[in-house]
Structures are given as structure tokens and as C-alpha cells.
Amino acid sequence: MAEPARRDNRRKRKLTIAKAISEAIAQEMERDSGVFVMGEDIAKLGGVFGNTQGLLDKFGPERVRDTPISETGFISMAVGAAAVGMRPLVELMFVDFFGVCMDAIYNLAAKQAYFSGGHVKCPMVLMTSVGGGYSDAGQHSQCLYGTFAHLPGMKVVIPSNAYDAKGLMTAAIRDDNPVIFMMHKNLQGMGWLGTAPGAIVDVPEDAYEVPLGKADIARPGKDITVVGLGATVHQALDAAETLAKDGIEAEVIDLRSLVPLDREAVLKSVRKTGRLLVVDDDYHSFGVSGEIIATVAEAGITLKSPPKRLAYPDIPIPFARPMEQFALPNAGKVATLIRQMFQE
Amino acid sequence: MAEPARRDNRRKRKLTIAKAISEAIAQEMERDSGVFVMGEDIAKLGGVFGNTQGLLDKFGPERVRDTPISETGFISMAVGAAAVGMRPLVELMFVDFFGVCMDAIYNLAAKQAYFSGGHVKCPMVLMTSVGGGYSDAGQHSQCLYGTFAHLPGMKVVIPSNAYDAKGLMTAAIRDDNPVIFMMHKNLQGMGWLGTAPGAIVDVPEDAYEVPLGKADIARPGKDITVVGLGATVHQALDAAETLAKDGIEAEVIDLRSLVPLDREAVLKSVRKTGRLLVVDDDYHSFGVSGEIIATVAEAGITLKSPPKRLAYPDIPIPFARPMEQFALPNAGKVATLIRQMFQE
Amino acid sequence: MYSRMVLSRGYEERLAAAYMEGKTPLFNMANGPLPGEMHLSNGQEPCAVGVCAHLGADDVITATHRPHHIAIAKGVDLQAMTAEIFGKKAGLSGGRGGHMHIFDPKVNFACSGIIAQGMGPAAGAALARKLRGEPGVAVAFIGEGAANQGAFHEVMNIAALWKLPFVCVIEDNAWGVSVAKSQSTAVARNDVRAAAYGIPGVYVPGNDPYAIYAAAGEAIARARAGGGPTLIEIETWRLAGHFMGDVEGYRPAGEKEALFARDPIPAMRQRMIAEKTATAEDVVALEAEAKATLDEVFNFARAAAEPQPEEALEKVFV
């Protein structure tokens, strides 16, 4: 199914990412009886971050299953169910908890197709929440994009707005491969957490797919390429707005997925602008920001100034607000850094 | 303690990495009664990769403890023991098993110091084996360097030879921080696995430290910087040998540790040579190779040709020899790639 | 025990009030002097005091995301802990940890935000004591939901195998966030799981500080004597939501009212007076003392300085 009409041509109905996701899941559950959902607090509560709201009432407790706090257990069970033809969705409440169940994800789900020579598939979606900024400290605020994207066999998707979220989720559920679907808490649209306004956008009611692996030019520009994902897309857009007043036209690229990674979109943009800044709220080293910069360097594109990154420093995430805010990227820091790049 | 005499000045006594490690541990166990060892098959068997050979006989079953197959259990116990002043070493038999116990490593051990404001330390060494090349397939052959180096709070050490192994291990045990000590199976010196001859070198009998975080210039050269770690150092050295006959003098840098990362050593070398190749048998994307290239790109060094990397492709590790060997880096591929870079 | 229970209850009442500052009319977890998640333990005080009454500073405790009552019962420095929860430089960790990461090495207390994560560190501390030939036991507190996490099983087995001076205390408040125990646990009571490790298992019903004190005393004495671990499950009541902001739509109607009617603090007060282990005046005096302590503690925490932003970069390595 092709990507539907352009954004400006959408039926007007603003949704949060949480609502968009639960709608996508509900539509796929209606369409395919093999789709079912498991996770902690996803049934009666509708998910701590609202991704499964309303599903229990619609589909009942057989297909919408609250689980014990046994992530290895229910995720590896999802792999087994997928192996015999089901299409499970599972929720890992916070990505920070991956450490108790990573084997089921990276060694089991991600390798089932390969180990079986393609004869046993793993059409599973693992939803998880990422990101901080609201003082939830070091075991509840991480992004860990690089951790998942580094390991082969799973697709890694990070939506930045509700339109993409619905279309990417629909594509993810229909994909025959395991997909890690990472939703940023700053964008989710839960009442009890702040939400970047740009994440709440018009969303078509009918099911549609946004293809996995195609980056989005969130804002076109000619002077510098700013690559972001999830929450940092909005920081980049806000900074671009500010900089436009100074005559700097930033092109903002929303990666939308890390696996597959749309390297071409980045290269094409940087070839045009001659400048690159990567904004990432995951840890600085050995992650997304390094990979994007390396991709451009390998391509041998001559840049007008050295590429830069604004990423989360290599420190655990501190609780106290002044420390956490100091460590996080934001629009102001993006703008400042870009101005510096134009002075170099 | 300073690094002792230069290599050529060492007392002549060639050891394998396995022997060098077990000697380092034994010396520290003698020196400090707080040092003890836990892991699967590390006592009676002396470790599947020989790191703890002889320790049970010398120190008895209280301080050299075979554990159940409960990695989360014994690694998190080590953290608790470290918190009250012990200096545990634990062994994760293959790094591929990190998925069953990563929480204890990255969320517990690595963050104990930070969460406690530095008041509770975690002087723990986690030894593990990495790498393939002998057809052990996709759950027993991974390197996962990037996975560990990406997450803050733990040092990550990868020795390429027995001299470094002993000195780095001594430093790791004495360090007040958690250290992940990754030993490559191709270098370990076990009779039942092939070993790169360059890994077996002279090792002083007395205890000494090789500081964590200082890269080594394994071979000086002026024409290109080749960055490797663990097994790929030897591939780079072999390639450099070949290329020297063609008049290309490669400088080979052995990173020795990823955290701390000696970016300065890399930059200094690349400033001199103007060319960069990274050789890594960990997965290609979002890992070590990208980080090194990005570091050089950010520094704005003008290169004579675009930087390159030779890394393990983003695929699970296949069993069959032709497929695995196709995917792995080796000296021949390094030499070919370097020749290409000189033709660009 | 009673005074610690009262102190803990009063402590959380003030914390709850401070937490809501800046969060009304619109509740946004990021706002106010106490941002982030806040898990209260009111109703669960008997578990903490009944166990900790048997422990000294050298004994080790690991607690959970719901740590205040246990920290207070263990004697954690209340000023420094409160400053930590307020994210101040004078906090136990200089504001790096917050309410889920309370570390006070002086009294060997730690907690964490990952379910069942404290099992290993407690057992490891017990192993350390054993290796060094030191006295001292270690107690891991977990919730009933945590007993279904792999770490619980692995550590129980090792602790039993090595006969460590270790006790696992399960606070069964019947809920893991919105999931009832019957929806998460294949057995009605986790004490039966002791059989899987060949160790004693005890179930303490009724959220009763006296019964908890007795059961914990036996287990801790056994651990001290080299008799190995015990698994204790305590019936207790979560009077609050899972965290502040939880609207608790999942609770059956009337459940909370019934629990409040059985609040263990008034119950203990009555019993003490009935059994004449304390007079009404004693109780009033205790309560006044708690209030004075809390005044001091909260004044300190509020007045304390914020950390410098750049301090975020320190203490990653030591």
C-alpha cells in the first residue's frame, strides 16, 4: 500500500501519537486475527503510555493480555507465537528495561529468520518508550537507539509525529520481520507528560502505511543539514525557525527509522547544503550520531565546515532538573551550535 | 604504577593471553584478599577459555566459585559484593550471552557510582570472550564492542596480546570502576582454537599495569593510519607487512580500550598520515568503526582520500565456513582496501 | 516500630504535598519541586519496621522503586535523603539519583528502579560478609510482582545453594501497577516458592507489625546463625496509587475504602494502648517528635542549594 496523500492534503483530525498507535493496532487487529498484544499494564490500563487504550474493550482479554513482570518470558513467547504464524505486538514499558530481556530480542527474535534460512519468520512488533527530560532519572529516561540499531536482524523505527506513528505502526505490524518501535515520551501526548506540539498532527482514519526505511525531509533548506530522530526532530525544527530569521535555512531530516537507515537521504541533503549537524538524545559515543557523520565522511563529500553532533553526553541520566536539562539537547543549543558552524 | 620497560626490554617468557590473564588474577588475589572470582566453569575447569586456570588449586573454592547458569544472579551479586568493598571478577563465558544479564551490567554495575554520587563504588571486572572465525555460529561468535562501549559507566578493554592482557587486567582489577574485559578467541591461546602468533609475546613475571585508555602504536608508519582492536590489530599488522613491500608504510593503532577512548592518539596519527582505515570485526553500523571515523571528521582534518572501514556486515554470523569467512575481515582484505585507497 | 511508622507516614504526606506543588491544575510530572515519578508506600510501613527492627547499620538492605518506608526504618540519613528527593546538592547522591536511587552506605541501604534488581546486590553483600567472616545479614525487599522476574529465581537459588545470610522479603500489596497478583502469579502465595530452593518459606497475613517482627526475627536469626536464606511474603496494603497521578481505575470498587479502614497505623496505636505498651501520652509525644523531625528535614531540603548543572558530568567514574 502506498503512502497516502501529502500532509497538507489530509483529513483534519489531530491525534496524539498514543491515539494514533492504538488506532493502528486496532485496525490491524480487525484486519488480521493473528494480531494480538501482550505486555505489562497494556490491557486494563491501556498501557502506561497509552498505546493500547481501548483495545481490551474491543478485543477482549484473549487478544489483549496483561502479563506478569517477566519481559524475557512474554517477549520470547511472542517469538514462538510468531514462528507459528501469529503477529504479536509486545510492549516493553520503558526501553531502559531491555537489560532483563535483550536475549529474547537480539539473539532470538532478530535471528530467527536467519538461523532458519528464512523458513521461520518473526513478524513481531516490540513497542517501547524512550527519552527523558521530566526527571525520571537514569533507569527510566534513556533512548538507547544505538544499542538496538547496532545489532542485526531487527528493524528500528522512531516516529516523530502521530501521522508517521500510525503509518509506520501499520507497516511494522504487516512486516514479516521483528520491528522495534521506539516512542519518545516527550512526543507521546499523555496528559501527565509535556508533549511537543509538533507531534500532534492530523491523522487519516483509514489504515495506511508509511514505509520503513524512508527518511522524511521535515523542513527543506539549503544551508545546513540537521539530522534528527524522534524528539530531536522538533528541536531541530524549532531551531530552524529561529535561524531562518538570521537568514540560515536549515534542512531538517527526520530519520524515521535507523534500520533500515536511509543513508541516501542524508547524503543527498548534505551534498546540497555542505554542512551537517546530528542531534540525538541518545548517548554520544558509538551510536547514531557517529554513524551518520561517518556515513557522510565515507562518501567523501567536501564540507564547508566540519560535521558536528549534539548528543547526550556519555553519562547516566541524572535526576535533578538542572543537571538533566544541562545534559539534554534542546532547540536553543541546536541554534547556537549552528551559528557557531557558520562562523568557523 | 607506571608501565614498565619497553617491549624489547622485557624478560623473555612467552605467554598466551589465557596464561597472562590467570597470572594477573592470581597475583592480585595474593595481594588483596578482597579479590575473588565467580563464573560458569571457572573453578574446576579453569574457565572455558583458560582465564582462571590454576586459581582453584591456589585459592580454594571460597574465592574461586563455580556458579549455576544464572548470569543475572551472579553478576548482580558481584555488584553487591563490590558495593561493600570486595573486588569481584566475574566471567560471562561468551559475550553473546549478555542478553540474559545486561541489566546487571549496564543498569546496575555501570551506574552504581553515579546513582550514589560516588559514595558506593563498583570495582568489578567482567571478563568475556568475543569473536568468531571458527564456525561457532550466530550465538557464539559476536564481538559486540559497540554495544558495551555505547553505554556509560563501564570501562571497556580489549587486549591484543599477552603483555597488554596482563597489564590491563592488573589495572582493571585495581580500578575502582566496573571494567568489561573482552578477550578475543582468536588470540586467547587455547590449544583447541587457532591463535594469531602475534598475541603470544613475552610477559614480565612481576605484576605491572598497562593504563586503561591509552592506545598503542603497534606499528609506526607515515602513509595511512589503520585503527584496530583485538584480533583486527593482527590483521592490520600483517597487511602492513605486505604493503611495506609496495612502499606503503601503514601506522597501526591498537585501541586497547574503547572506554576510555584514546581519541587523541587516533587524531595525532591521522594528522600525520592523512588517511584512515578502521578494521573491526564487530557489526558495521552504529559501532566502533563509525565512532572512529566520526571523531576524525569532527576534528576537521583534511584527508587525502575518504576514510574507510572494514567491519563485519550487519548480518548475524553464519555457521558455514565459506559464508563466515566471506563476512569477516582479514589481512588480505585490509591490504586490498588500502591499495584501493591509494588509487583514489 | 510505631514511631518509625508514624515518621514514614508523615514523611510521605509532606512529600505528596510537595510533589503536587506546580502540578495543579494540570498534572505534568515534569513540573514542581519534585519532578519525575513518585511511588508512595503508605500502608506498607509494617513490613519495613517489622524487618528493620532486627537489623543494625552493618546489615545490608536493598529496596525497590517504593523505598521510603524501608529507608526510614533502616535509619537512612533523612535530611540527605530528602535533599536527594528534592534534587539538591546536599542530597545523598548530589541529586543524581532521586527517589528511586537512594544510596546511604553508612547504613548499607540502596534501592533501584528495575524490578527485582536488588535481589543480587543484597545476596552479593551477604556473600561478601561470608567470605570475610564478618557478621551481618542482607535483606532484599521486593514486591509480589517482582517474584515473577528471572532475577528473583536466579538469586534465590544461588543464595540457597551457598547458604548465604540472606532474607528475601516480598511485600505483597496485591498489585503490580494495574495488574492484580492473581493475574500475574500462578500461585496464590509466593512463600510456596521457597520449596524450589529447599529453604523455609513464611507467609505473614494481615499487614501486622507484630507478626512481621516475629517472622523476620526468626529468619534473620537463622541467617545470622549460618542457616541460610528464608523467603518471607507479607500481606500488605498499597493505600496510594502505583505512583502519584495514578487514577486507579483498575481497582475494584470499595477496595480502597476497605483498606483504609484497616490502616495499620491506627491499628497499632490502639493495640499498644490496649496492651499498655504505650500510653496515649506516649503516642502523642511520639507523633509530636515525628512532626518536629519532619519540619527540620523538609526545611533543610527545601533550603538546600541546587547542584551546578555541570556536576552532571561528575561521578560517572570514581
Place this chain on the structure above:
Amino acid sequence: MYSRMVLSRGYEERLAAAYMEGKTPLFNMANGPLPGEMHLSNGQEPCAVGVCAHLGADDVITATHRPHHIAIAKGVDLQAMTAEIFGKKAGLSGGRGGHMHIFDPKVNFACSGIIAQGMGPAAGAALARKLRGEPGVAVAFIGEGAANQGAFHEVMNIAALWKLPFVCVIEDNAWGVSVAKSQSTAVARNDVRAAAYGIPGVYVPGNDPYAIYAAAGEAIARARAGGGPTLIEIETWRLAGHFMGDVEGYRPAGEKEALFARDPIPAMRQRMIAEKTATAEDVVALEAEAKATLDEVFNFARAAAEPQPEEALEKVFV
């Protein structure tokens, strides 16, 4: 059952011989037609045949790093499996998996190299059968060492809670590599751990195919009838080293000789003949048939083509 046991034993004898090609005089695991680790199951055949005799192709099995006997009992395509172990293109996975990653979806067989990893996939398949209202049970085979891994506990609890058509079979061969059961497990027998999940637990001593058949039959019937999971532990014997190349210095003197004296295959042969369920001629015929099958299988696998190197890049995503 006997014929599968004989087939499995003969299969591994040939595998072992092929494995040693190119590995003498110096044993290097990387060499020969069968590189990598090789875990043999000789001695454990009764567990496989006793359980699988109750299963059809729709029933699901997950096995471990020591999978051959179970694969053979489950009816995995022997040619394609052997080609896989030889790393050939005609292998079940085109040579990508090797001996620890045998997948044959036609008979719903899978295995893996991570301890206890198969628990979840088997229970998940059981859940799928239940959700779809299909018949079919799922059996996870694990070693006694694996019963101390967190995944074991988590999956047992969920399977019991949801009353899944699931059976966990523990092959207790007394060793996890070099670590004896008594050094790894706080209880003498893992069947007692069934109490932790409120399900039946059964221990089958003696490595006896008849007793295993009976116990498994009951458990599988219960699972099929909606009665939920069973935990079965079977006493069995690892006649080989942990993997080929293991010198087994950790075994007490005489242990292996004693085990070989109780080899279950001659024992079953004797019993069949004694009980007149087979004649000596039947047995000879069975053995000849096994030999003929194996000739064909190994000839096929050896003659099969190697994969193209670039095929390594395929099937990461499907």
C-alpha cells in the same frame, strides 16, 4: 522408540567420526568438515523418544545446544539436517545455522545455543495454538543446568498462569559443562519446582524409555485436555563430554564406566527381547535399516554443494 534411539546413536557416531576429520593430530575446532562446537547426546536418547512418541508434526518442540536425539525423535528431515550440520546449501537453513540452530518448520522443531532460550518460544507456540483454538501442544526440552536460568522461571509461571498446553522436559544429565547438579542447584530434583507454579511435577529416574513414555504421555494428555503445563525431570546420562574435545577432568573416576555399563540402548534391546515385544531378528533388521538410512543421509550431506559466500548476506530480513 527403539529404532529412533538406534538411529540417533548411529547418527552421532558418524557425526563424531566426521567431526574428527582434519582435527588430528592437533585438535583445532575450526578445522575439518564439521567445524565449531559439537555437543553429542549419546546416552540421552530415551528422553527424546519417550516424549516424542506422543507428538505429531503439529506439536511444537524447542530443544537445546544438544539437539540431535530430539530432532531425530521428532522426525526432522535427516538429510537436510545433516547437510545443515555440514554447512551445506541444501541444509535446513542453507548452512547459516549449524548444529545448534536446527529449524524444521515442517515438524515444528527448533533449537538454540542459549541456555533456556527455548522455553519462551515453546510456550508462545502453545499460546498461539490456544488463541487459534487449534489442537497441539508444545514441549520445551532443557538441561538441568538451565533450570537455574531466569527464563525458566518466567515462562513456567506464565504457562501455568495461562494454563497453556505446554510441557517442560528437563534432561537431567547431572552436569552443566563441568559443574555438577549439586554444585548448581539448591534442590536435588527440579520436579519440586513445579510447586512454585502450582502445576504437577514428575521425576523419572533411571533413564528408562518406558517410564519416560508413561510420564510424558500423562503430561501431554493433560496439556491437550486443557489441564495446563507439567514439569518433568528425567534422570539421564551424558555419555560424551560436554562438547567434543572436552577431556572431562572434572568427572569423578569411574563415573563414565558405570554409565556406559547402564547404556539405555542395550538395556532396551534386552528388555524388548525378554518381554518378547521384539525378536532378535527384528532388532537386527532395525539396526540394518538405521545403517542404510545413515549411509544415504551422510552420503547426501557430504556430496551436497557448499553455499556461495555471498549468501551470507541473505535472509537477514525476509
